Amino acid sequence: MLRNRRTWALLGLIATFVVVMFLPVSFSRTLRRNTTEALAPVHKLFGSISEKFTSAGHAVIDRNAILEENAALKLENAELERRVKDLEAIEKENLHLAQQLKFVQRQPRRLRPAKVIARDIGGWWRVVTIDRGHTDDVQVDQAVVTARGLVGKIIETSDHTAKVLLISDPSCKASVRLASEDAPGVLSGGGVWLRGKVRCHLTLIDEDVEIERDDMLVTTGMGGVFPAGIDVGFVDAVELDKSSGLFQRATVVPAVDLQSLSTVFVITSQSSVSGSGGTP
Amino acid sequence: MTPLLIGFLVVVGAVLQGLIPSVPFLGEAKAPVLLGIVLYFALMRNPAPAFSTAVVAGLFLDLLGQGRIGFSILCFLIIAWVVNESREHLFGRRWSTHMMLGVFGSAFMVFSFYLFNVIDGTLTLPFTGMLAKAYGTMLLGLVTVPIVFKIIDWMHRGLGIRVKVREM
Numbered sequence: 195m196l197r198n199r200r201t202w203a204l205l206g207l208i209a210t211f212v213v214v215m216f217l218p219v220s221f222s223r224t225l226r227r228n229t230t231e232a233l234a235p236v237h238k239l240f241g242s243i244s245e246k247f248t249s250a251g252h253a254v255i256d257r258n259a260i261l262e263e264n265a266a267l268k269l270e271n272a273e274l275e276r277r278v279k280d281l282e283a284i285e286k287e288n289l290h291l292a293q294q295l296k297f298v299q300r301q302p303r304r305l306r307p308a309k310v311i312a313r314d315i316g317g318w319w320r321v322v323t324i325d326r327g328h329t330d331d332v333q334v335d336q337a338v339v340t341a342r343g344l345v346g347k348i349i350e351t352s353d354h355t356a357k358v359l360l361i362s363d364p365s366c367k368a369s370v371r372l373a374s375e376d377a378p379g380v381l382s383g384g385g386v387w388l389r390g391k392v393r394c395h396l397t398l399i400d401e402d403v404e405i406e407r408d409d410m411l412v413t414t415g416m417g418g419v420f421p422a423g424i425d426v427g428f429v430d431a432v433e434l435d436k437s438s439g440l441f442q443r444a445t446v447v448p449a450v451d452l453q454s455l456s457t458v459f460v461i462t463s464q465s466s467v468s469g470s471g472g473t474p
Numbered sequence: 475m476t477p478l479l480i481g482f483l484v485v486v487g488a489v490l491q492g493l494i495p496s497v498p499f500l501g502e503a504k505a506p507v508l509l510g511i512v513l514y515f516a517l518m519r520n521p522a523p524a525f526s527t528a529v530v531a532g533l534f535l536d537l538l539g540q541g542r543i544g545f546s547i548l549c550f551l552i553i554a555w556v557v558n559e560s561r562e563h564l565f566g567r568r569w570s571t572h573m574m575l576g577v578f579g580s581a582f583m584v585f586s587f588y589l590f591n592v593i594d595g596t597l598t599l600p601f602t603g604m605l606a607k608a609y610g611t612m613l614l615g616l617v618t619v620p621i622v623f624k625i626i627d628w629m630h631r632g633l634g635i636r637v638k639v640r641e642m
Contacts, residue, residue, distance in 0.1 A: 200521050203521060203522070203525060204521075204525070204551075204555060207525050207528075207529060207551055208548075208551070210529065210547075211529075211544055211547050211548050211551065212544075214533070214543055214544045214547060215542060215543065215544030215545070215547075215548075216544075217543060217544075222542075222543045225537060225543070226537050226538075226543070229534070229537040229538065230537075230538065233485070233488070233489060233538070236485065236486075236489045237489055237492065237493065240489050240490065240493050241493060244493060312489075312492040312493060312538075313492060313493070313495060313496070314492070314496075314538075314539060314540065315488060315491050315492045315504070315534075315535055315538040315539050316491075316504060316535060316539050316541075316546075316587070317496035317502045317503060317504040317607070318539065318540070318541070318587070318591070318597060318599070318607075319539065319540040319597075321540060323492075364598040364599070365598055385502075385599065385603060391498075392498070453495070453498060454495075
């Protein structure tokens with residue numbers, strides 16, 4: 195009797211699973227969005243606790259190293275202050291010359307700072323969750339960057355959170371070119387290699403183009419997601435694409451350390467900044 | 475009390491699993507915290523809490539991931555069913571049992587999840603990448619699952635919930 199009940203319970207659960215698996219896409223999307231949104235405060239809480247533990251641990255372990263670093267930083271600071279004074283003079287001269295030549299400065303993009311509050315729960319996809327969403331003008335297909343370069347793009351948003359697909363994910367593709375010359379190619383994520391290095395693949399580069407190791411790649415702006423001129427990464431190795439024989443392919447090291455992201459910027463607008471809230 | 479405990483553990487487990495960074499040189503493996511929770515209830519409790527934990531944990535794993543909702547539920551349900559059916563043949567209090575379950579449970583999760591998602595077209599990962607991930611998750615399961623067992627056991631005692639398992 196008990197065994198019979200157990201079998202029925204299991205059959206019921208399997209039926210539930212089948213129903214859940216064939217839920218309409220819109221419904222499962224809403225469910226997913228709401229779950230991420232509901233868990234965001236818990237993620238933030240646990241994140242801040244782990245940050246405090248990490249910094250406290252570092253402070254205890256690396257006391258001597260911190261003292262040495264502090265002394266070195268004081269020296270460096272003095273040197274930098276001197277350089278800043280020199281640069282201020284140069285800047286004044288530069289501004290004056292720019293005005294005279296009617297130099298049009300490049301309009302800054304509107305950047306929205308965001309903190310990474312969670313990573314992909316299973317480690318199967320290269321996705322991180324940030325603490326900005328609809329209410330902060332964050333929308334799907336906006337580019338995400340750091341000061342070092344391109345991070346990825348927004349793929350899902352809720353009111354106060356958003357998911358970012360990193361450029362190291364195989365499903366993330368970007369149109370790029372060599373910074374030194376106008377040679378376009380397609381960048382796609384290569385995941386994390388067995389030695390723990392994050393890599394991307396660069397394909398469809400014309401075989402006549404001269405590519406060398408450490409060549410910088412930047413976005414072209416084609417496709418409408420990633421604005422032009424953002425640093426993407428450096429060429430690590432190049433080879434001829436044997437399948438076609440017409441193109442070269444390269445392995446690329448991302449400019450941003452995607453394994454240890456903490457603060458990123460969402461490009462919410464590519465036009466000039468007016469108003470408050472954004473950090474140009 | 476048990477449904478509340480399951481809900482609390484799954485939410486905290488899901489948040490922790492999302493926060494803990496993956497290990498890059500182990501195929502980006504993640505510490506299988508939710509699997510540990512599912513295994514605990516499957517080994518230590520009756521079918522009802524065991525299966526409920528599997529469904530709730532699977533749902534969270536799917537909702538917070540990028541794959542189709544339902545795959546993890548099925549994987550966890552199979553694990554819960556197998557372990558719950560064989561709990562009378564396993565020594566529930568022994569570390570070695572928890573470690574063994576961690577290793578086999580992790581391997582099953584990685585292989586089946588990979589298979590489902592590759593067939594579904596939602597995952598692009600080479601087979602070698604999956605093998606590295608399986609190896610890494612098995613290693614992490616070996617360590618994580620006994621710790622999760624110990625913590626939940628301690629919570630059960632604190633709440634006065636009695637569990638009957640086969641002893642040596």
